[in-house]
Amino acid sequence: MDAKRRNGGPPRGGASQAKRGKTVWDWEDSPSIFEEELALFEEADMETEEREGQAGHDVIPVGELFSADLNPRWRRPQAAPLNPDSDTLVFQQIDLDYYLGKLCQSQGNVPIIRMFGVTDSGNSECCHVHGFAPYFYIPAPNGFTSDHLSEFKRELNSAVLKDMRSNKDNMSVTVLAVDITRKESMYGYHGKRLADFLRITMAMPRLIALAKRLLEQSFKFGPFPIQSFSSYEANIDFEIRFMVDSDVVGCCWIELPKGKYRVREERKVSLCQYEVDVGWTQLISHPAEGEYQRIAPLRVLSFDIECAGRKGIFPEAEKDPVIQIASMVQRQGEKEPFIRTVFTLQSCSSIVGSQVLCFTKESQLLQSWAEFLRTVDADIITGYHIQNFDLPYLLNRAATLKVICSPTWALGIKSVLRDSSFQSKQMGRRENKIHNMEGRVQLDLLQVLLRDYKLRSYTLNAVSFHFLQEQKEDVQHSIITDLQNGNEQTRRRLAVYCLKDAYVPLRLLQKLMCVINYMEMARVTGVPLTYLLSRGQQIKVVSQLLRQAMKQGLVMPVVKPEGGEDYTGATVIEPEKGYYSVPIATLDFSSLYPSIMMAHNLCYTTLLQKGSTEKLGLTPEDFIKTPTGDLFVKSSVRKGLLPDILEDLLSARKKAKAELKKETDPFKKQVLDGRQLALKISANSVYGFTGAQVGKLPCLEISQSVTGFGRQMIEQTKQLVESKYTIANGYQADAKVIYGDTDSVMVKLGVDTVSRAMEVGREAAEWVSSHFTQPIKLEFEKVYYPYLLINKKRYAGLYFSSSADTHDKMDCKGIETVRRDNCTLVANLINTCLQTILIDRYHLDHSDRQVGTTWNILLDR
DNA sequence: TCCAACTTTTAG
DNA sequence: CGGTCTAAAAGTTGGA
Numbered sequence: 099m100d101a102k103r104r105n106g107g108p109p110r111g112g113a114s115q116a117k118r119g120k121t122v123w124d125w126e127d128s129p130s131i132f133e134e135e136l137a138l139f140e141e142a143d144m145e146t147e148e149r150e151g152q153a154g155h156d157v158i159p160v161g162e163l164f165s166a167d168l169n170p171r172w173r174r175p176q177a178a179p180l181n182p183d184s185d186t187l188v189f190q191q192i193d194l195d196y197y198l199g200k201l202c203q204s205q206g207n208v209p210i211i212r213m214f215g216v217t218d219s220g221n222s223e224c225c226h227v228h229g230f231a232p233y234f235y236i237p238a239p240n241g242f243t244s245d246h247l248s249e250f251k252r253e254l255n256s257a258v259l260k261d262m263r264s265n266k267d268n269m270s271v272t273v274l275a276v277d278i279t280r281k282e283s284m285y286g287y288h289g290k291r292l293a294d295f296l297r298i299t300m301a302m303p304r305l306i307a308l309a310k311r312l313l314e315q316s317f318k319f320g321p322f323p324i325q326s327f328s329s330y331e332a333n334i335d336f337e338i339r340f341m342v343d344s345d346v347v348g349c350c351w352i353e354l355p356k357g358k359y360r361v362r363e364e365r366k367v368s369l370c371q372y373e374v375d376v377g378w379t380q381l382i383s384h385p386a387e388g389e390y391q392r393i394a395p396l397r398v399l400s401f402d403i404e405c406a407g408r409k410g411i412f413p414e415a416e417k418d419p420v421i422q423i424a425s426m427v428q429r430q431g432e433k434e435p436f437i438r439t440v441f442t443l444q445s446c447s448s449i450v451g452s453q454v455l456c457f458t459k460e461s462q463l464l465q466s467w468a469e470f471l472r473t474v475d476a477d478i479i480t481g482y483h484i485q486n487f488d489l490p491y492l493l494n495r496a497a498t499l500k501v502i503c504s505p506t507w508a509l510g511i512k513s514v515l516r517d518s519s520f521q522s523k524q525m526g527r528r529e530n531k532i533h534n535m536e537g538r539v540q541l542d543l544l545q546v547l548l549r550d551y552k553l554r555s556y557t558l559n560a561v562s563f564h565f566l567q568e569q570k571e572d573v574q575h576s577i578i579t580d581l582q583n584g585n586e587q588t589r590r591r592l593a594v595y596c597l598k599d600a601y602v603p604l605r606l607l608q609k610l611m612c613v614i615n616y617m618e619m620a621r622v623t624g625v626p627l628t629y630l631l632s633r634g635q636q637i638k639v640v641s642q643l644l645r646q647a648m649k650q651g652l653v654m655p656v657v658k659p660e661g662g663e664d665y666t667g668a669t670v671i672e673p674e675k676g677y678y679s680v681p682i683a684t685l686d687f688s689s690l691y692p693s694i695m696m697a698h699n700l701c702y703t704t705l706l707q708k709g710s711t712e713k714l715g716l717t718p719e720d721f722i723k724t725p726t727g728d729l730f731v732k733s734s735v736r737k738g739l740l741p742d743i744l745e746d747l748l749s750a751r752k753k754a755k756a757e758l759k760k761e762t763d764p765f766k767k768q769v770l771d772g773r774q775l776a777l778k779i780s781a782n783s784v785y786g787f788t789g790a791q792v793g794k795l796p797c798l799e800i801s802q803s804v805t806g807f808g809r810q811m812i813e814q815t816k817q818l819v820e821s822k823y824t825i826a827n828g829y830q831a832d833a834k835v836i837y838g839d840t841d842s843v844m845v846k847l848g849v850d851t852v853s854r855a856m857e858v859g860r861e862a863a864e865w866v867s868s869h870f871t872q873p874i875k876l877e878f879e880k881v882y883y884p885y886l887l888i889n890k891k892r893y894a895g896l897y898f899s900s901s902a903d904t905h906d907k908m909d910c911k912g913i914e915t916v917r918r919d920n921c922t923l924v925a926n927l928i929n930t931c932l933q934t935i936l937i938d939r940y941h942l943d944h945s946d947r948q949v950g951t952t953w954n955i956l957l958d959r
Numbered sequence: 960t961c962c963a964a965c966t967t968t969t970a971g
Numbered sequence: 972c973g974g975t976c977t978a979a980a981a982g983t984t985g986g987a
Contacts, residue, residue, distance in 0.1 A: 518973075552969090635975050659974095667977030668971070690971090691976095786975025793975075801976070839978085840971045891970050891979060912969055912980075919968065919982080 132598050136451030139434055171437055172473045174397070177221040177371035182361050187354040187374060189215035189223045190394040191346070192477055193539055194626045196336050198302065201228060206269045209303055211340050211378065213352060214370070214477075214537040216394035220429070222475050224368040224537060225354070230340050230378040231274055232303045234332035235281060235653050236313055238294035239322055244278060246320055251276045253319035254298070257312050258305060273309070275299040283330065284643075284652040284739065285795070286707045287731050289714045295330070295653065303336040310656070330653040333794065334644065337626060338637065342644045346383040348620025348627050351390045353382040368537060369472055386621040391769060393617065396430040398607065399476035402599035403488045404592060406579045415494035419443065419460045421582045422589075423467050423492075424596040426604050427474055430613055431765060435604060437474065440593045441467050444582070447590040452597055454590075461501045464492065478539045478613065482558045482603050485542040489533045490515050532632075539627055543603045546612055546631075554918045562602050565609050614768050619776040622747070636794050638780060639787040643795070646739045652703065659792040665802040669809040670890050671816065671838035679939065681852050681883040682836065682895065683845045683859035685819075685866070687811065688877050689778075690841035691785040692744045694807045697871040698722060700800050701738025704730045725806030728799040740788075740800075744781055748873075751777035808840065815843050815876060818866050823847060823858070833862075837887055844882070853902035855881045880906075884936055888913065894932050908936055 180187065193214040198207040211227035242250075255273040262272075276299070280292040300306050310332040318324040331339075341347065358380040362373040384390040404422040405413035420443070427437035438452035441463050445456050457463040481488055493515055516532040533540070547556060553564060562568050573581070573595040581588040607613060620627045623638035624645060630638075640654075647654060687693070694700070699722075706714075706721055706729035721731045733741070751774055758770040787793060789801030816835040823833035823845075831848020838844060847858050859878040866876045881902075882895030892912035896905040914920050914928045 632973095634973075639975085664977070670970085670978060783975060789976045790974075791976095805977075842971080889980070892981095911971095917968065917981095 130594065132601070133449070133451075133594060136438065136449065136594075136597070138451070139438060140451035142434065143436075169473075172470065174222060174371060174475055175220050178219070180361050180372055180374075182356065182359050182374070184356055186356050187217070187223070187359065187372065189217045189225075189352055190349060190392075191215040191225075191352050192349055192394075192396065193537060193628055194337055194341065194346070194348075195536065195628075196303070196340070199226075206271075206301065208301065209336060211337070212536075214368075215352065216396055216477055217372075218394060220395040220397075221372060222370040222477070222537075223372040223374070224370040225352070225359075225381075226362075226373075226375045227340075227378045227381065228375060230343070231299050231301065232306050232336050232339060233275075233297055233299040234306055234310060234334075235279075235295045235297055235330035236327040237283075237330075238278060238296050239325060239327075242278070242294060242296070242322075246322075247276050247278070249320040250296070254309060254312070254317070257317070258309055261308060261312060269301060272301050272305050273298060274301050281330075281651055281653045283655055284647050284702045285655050285797075286705050287703060287710065287714075287736060290736060292651065306332050329656050331644070331656070333656050334640070334654075335637070337629075338624075338641055338644070340378070341624060341626070342641065342648060344378060344381070344383060346381075347386065347622075347624040348629070349617040350386055350621060351384040351392075353384060354380070355382065369475055370537070371475075391766075393430060393614070393769070396477040396613070397427055397474060398430055398478045398480060398604065398613070399425060399427045399471070399474055400435075400480045400600045400604045400607075401425040401484070401488065402481055402596050402603075403491060404578055404582075404596050405491065406582045407575070408579070409576065413491070415491045416498050420464060420492065420495050421460075421578075422593055422596045423463070424593065424600040425467075425470065425474075426597070426600045427476060428604055430478075433608075435601070438597065438601075439470075440597050441470070442589055442593055444589060445586040446593050447586045449590060449594060449597070454593060460495075461499045464496050464499065465501050467492075468496075476538060478541050479535065480541045480543055480603050480607055481600065482561075483542065483544045485533070485540060485545055486531050489540070490531045493533060539631070541607070541612065541616075541631060543606055543612070546610070552918075554922075558599060558602060561606065566602070566605055568602075611768050611772055615772040615775060618769065618772040619779070622750070622773065622776045623780055635783050636787055636790060639784055640794050642743050642780070643739060646743050650739070652739070654795060657795060661791050662798065665789070665798055665805070666809075667805050668840035669812050669838075670840070671812065671835060671843070673887050673890055673893075674834070674836040675887050675889060677935070678836070678846065678882075678885040678887070680846060680848075680850060681855035681881045681898075682885040683847055683855045683862070683881050684879045685815070685843050685845065685859060685863045685876050686879045687841040688875055689748065689781060690808055690811075690874075691804050692748065692781045693874045694804050694811075695738075695785065695800070696741045696744050696748075697874050698724065698730065698803070698807065699733040699738050699741055700724075700730055700803055701740040702795065702797055702800070704733075704736055704738040705797065705799055706731060724799075724803035725810050726799075726802045728803050730803070740784055744784060747777045747781040751781070811870065811874070812838055812840070812843065814869070815866050818869060819843065819845055819862055822865065823862065837890075837893070839891065842879070844885070844887075851902070852881050852883050852898045855883070856898070856902055882909070884939055886932070886936065894936065896936050908932065 191213045194211065196209050196211045199210045200206070201208055209230070209232065211230055213225040213227060215223045215225065217223060251273050254276070255271065258272040259269070277297045279295050279297050281295040282288070282290070282292050298309060300309060310329045313327040313329060316324045316326050346352070354374065354376050359374045359376040362375065366373045402424050403420050405418045406421045407413035407418050422440060422442045424440040425437065426435040428435040439455060440446070440449070440452060441455045441457065443457055443460055443463055446454050448454055455466070457466065514534060518530050518532050544556060547553065547561060553561065555561075559569060573592065578592060581592040616627055616630050619630055619638075624641040625633075625638055644654060706716070710716075711721065711729065716731070716735070720735050721729050723729055754770050754774040754777065758767060758774060761767045761770060785801060785804055787795070788797045790796055791798070816838065819833055819835060823829045825832055829848065833848060834846045835843050836846050845859070845862070847855055849855050849858055856878065859881065863876045863878040867874070870876070880897050880899040883898060885893065885895035887893045894908065894910040894913055897907050897909040898905050900906055910916050910932065913932070915925045915932065917925075
């Protein structure tokens with residue numbers, strides 16, 4: 099009896115049955131709220147379906163666990179037969195990578211793109227895309243003609259072969275092709291002159307860097323002198339190269355027309371229901387518009403493991419066993435998980451609403467769970483801290499017990515662990531474990547939260563409370579082993595805890611709309627979903643830049659990273675510190691940096707490098723000089739790529755917001771809101787990209803000009819407001835800008851009501867806007883009343899925006915209440931103080947004379 | 960006790 | 972290989 103499944107009455111037993119003396123646990127009261135929730139799932143299931151295996155009484159031999167009769171929900175829907183001659187295959191691609199493989203026996207390895215996806219009917223699919231090869235460019239040397247092509251190719255090929263450390267694949271052809279094309283470098287404006295470039299196509303992606311290095315050092319061929327070549331687009335990931343060239347964006351829908359693809363019956367390498375081969379020019383990529391905005395019914399699996407650690411020692415996979423694995427599987431877009439199961443070591447009492455599978459041997463538990471994972475065939479695997487804990491632990495544990503090393507988790511590819519550490523100015527050093535699982539997207543909720551949310555605490559309990567207002571089942575880590583060594587009731591207690599830990603990430607995923615938001619970001623920026631989770635900000639801009647550049651015959655240079663000096667950023671207006679018991683209007687430039695770049699046509703392609711003006715014979719009408727003294731041509735001469743990208747992003751955002759307003763379907767609303775957000779973030783990261791000094795294409799002329807304009811604008815705004823709103827001009831009082839930071843000014847307009855401040859604020863914003871170039875726009879944002887200005891970047895106030903009668907919130911910036919480097923007592927204390935002096939101000943100020951006097955002393959008046 | 964250098968955290 | 976930006980406050984550390 100290796101595995102059993104039970105379904106019994108309410109939990110019985112308790113401390114009296116525990117083998118270990120004292121009552122370490124105090125739990126045998128009523129079922130928890132979570133247990134009731136689980137039970138409700140069961141009822142819901144019953145209404146819609148006959149009793150399936152889910153609620154049986156029988157003990158099931160382990161071999162039968164995966165039988166379709168017993169666990170019909172585990173598998174995906176049956177895949178209809180696919181006839182490539184008459185059927186078109188349409189699927190949403192969710193992951194895209196490449197591998198090296200042989201097209202036929204005689205030839206060497208070639209890179210093959212692989213797309214994983216899901217069809218509308220929920221069938222999984224793996225598509226091998228053939229025929230796309232990596233390439234890069236170099237400028238053609240002077241006097242180069244097509245007659246030199248073959249010699250160049252031959253020389254480069256032999257140089258590459260000579261330099262290869264080991265020629266494992268026994269390649270003889272590394273350079274597949276060299277062609278002359280007319281291109282222009284995107285860096286700097288040089289009169290729209292196309293020049294000859296050599297497009298060098300290599301046999302494998304990793305040969306690109308090699309060829310680039312050889313050409314950069316010194317390269318001799320034919321009658322040409324030894325020279326070094328700068329390279330273009332040699333640092334582009336192969337996946338991105340393919341996606342840009344074939345107009346595929348992350349998570350888009352792909353159509354394989356009938357007659358254009360082949361179905362694999364044998365030689366299947368994946369566990370997908372459909373596995374097909376197609377040529378890279380045959381597939382159709384649909385832009386994410388209209389019906390192709392939809393999302394396929396993806397399977398999302400969330401899991402959590404429990405280990406029996408030794409007292410006071412963090413569990414180690416080499417020593418401590420895995421005792422439970424809970425899993426929940428949900429279809430994207432549905433409200434509840436349709437699989438709820440926990441695998442336990444040793445017996446465990448039943449839990450209504452979930453399946454309990456008990457094992458006597460840990461190795462069987464692990465093996466069965468791996469089989470479960472393959473059977474469920476999830477598209478997205480989630481959980482909390484799975485990337486650096488659960489998955490590595492399972493893998494190391496399996497290695498220790500010498501099980502499930504092969505077959506592996508997902509594909510026919512062995513899963514291995516890799517350590518990666520990366521450093522950035524922003525994030526510091528960060529160590530991560532990488533666990534390959536081709537075809538399944540690993541979405542560790544902890545990583546998502548670390549990336550996108552600033553929280554006081556990242557424990558699952560704290561996060562759950564923060565977002566869901568719910569506490570976890572409380573089980574101290576120290577008693578896990580005791581619970582395991584107790585009886586089937588204590589192990590049940592543990593299993594409920596484990597199930598909740600698998601359930602909460604699913605809830606969070608839903609609440610934060612992670613899947614939708616990430617998918618929209620992938621679609622907007624054009625990178626694969628997995629890039630968003632494993633890579634930084636830059637790749638998203640590179641992807642967009644390449645797409646835009648390709649349309650105009652521009653190529654992107656490879657620049658060697660060299661850190662330079664920091665450049666000047668934004669201005670913070672010296673605050674007039676104090677407590678303001680009058681309304682303070684706040685005016686903001688919306689999307690300041692993007693709109694500066696658009697208004698002044700700042701781009702790589704419009705930058706005039708030293709001496710270019712004379713060389714190109716440009717008149718002063720053709721270009722502008724930025725506050726930092728850099729020169730850029732006007733859009734009448736050439737429209738920049740970055741302004742183009744930004745316009746696309748911002749107009750798409752406008753469109754998404756308009757659609758959002760009209761849309762009534764809540765699911766489509768979520769998608770549109772996710773898109774709107776992705777577009778905003780993308781627009782704002784373009785500036786950061788140009789200023790990233792160790793980046794793919796830094797251009798400080800752009801970034802320092804942007805901040806330079808920003809500084810100028812905030813000063814000008816201050817002066818404009820203070821010059822117009824004066825007593826001399828017939829206003830009640832002289833307006834005063836009391837503070838401002840980067841893109842905002844706080845103005846004391848001298849009016850005494852919120853509604854009046856709103857009126858004047860709106861008018862002022864509009865008037866100031868008219869002094870700036872389109873699309874720069876100053877907007878009225880909010881009124882603070884009252885307003886406490888402590889210092890630069892530290893203030894608080896009651897926030898009025900939607901209504902002049904009631905405040906939306908108490909807004910605190912930079913103060914202890916929002917900082918995470920104090921204990922909560924400090925935050926609470928300060929928060930109470932602020933509430934008192936901001937919200938209860940009338941009480942203090944007017945009604946209570948005694949306190950009112952103290953108040954005046956405090957305010958120094 | 961003071962101060963400069965460094966760290967952490969936020970605003971935008 | 973990977974890695975948006977600067978300004979600025981306030982706290983910590985360590986040397987004189």
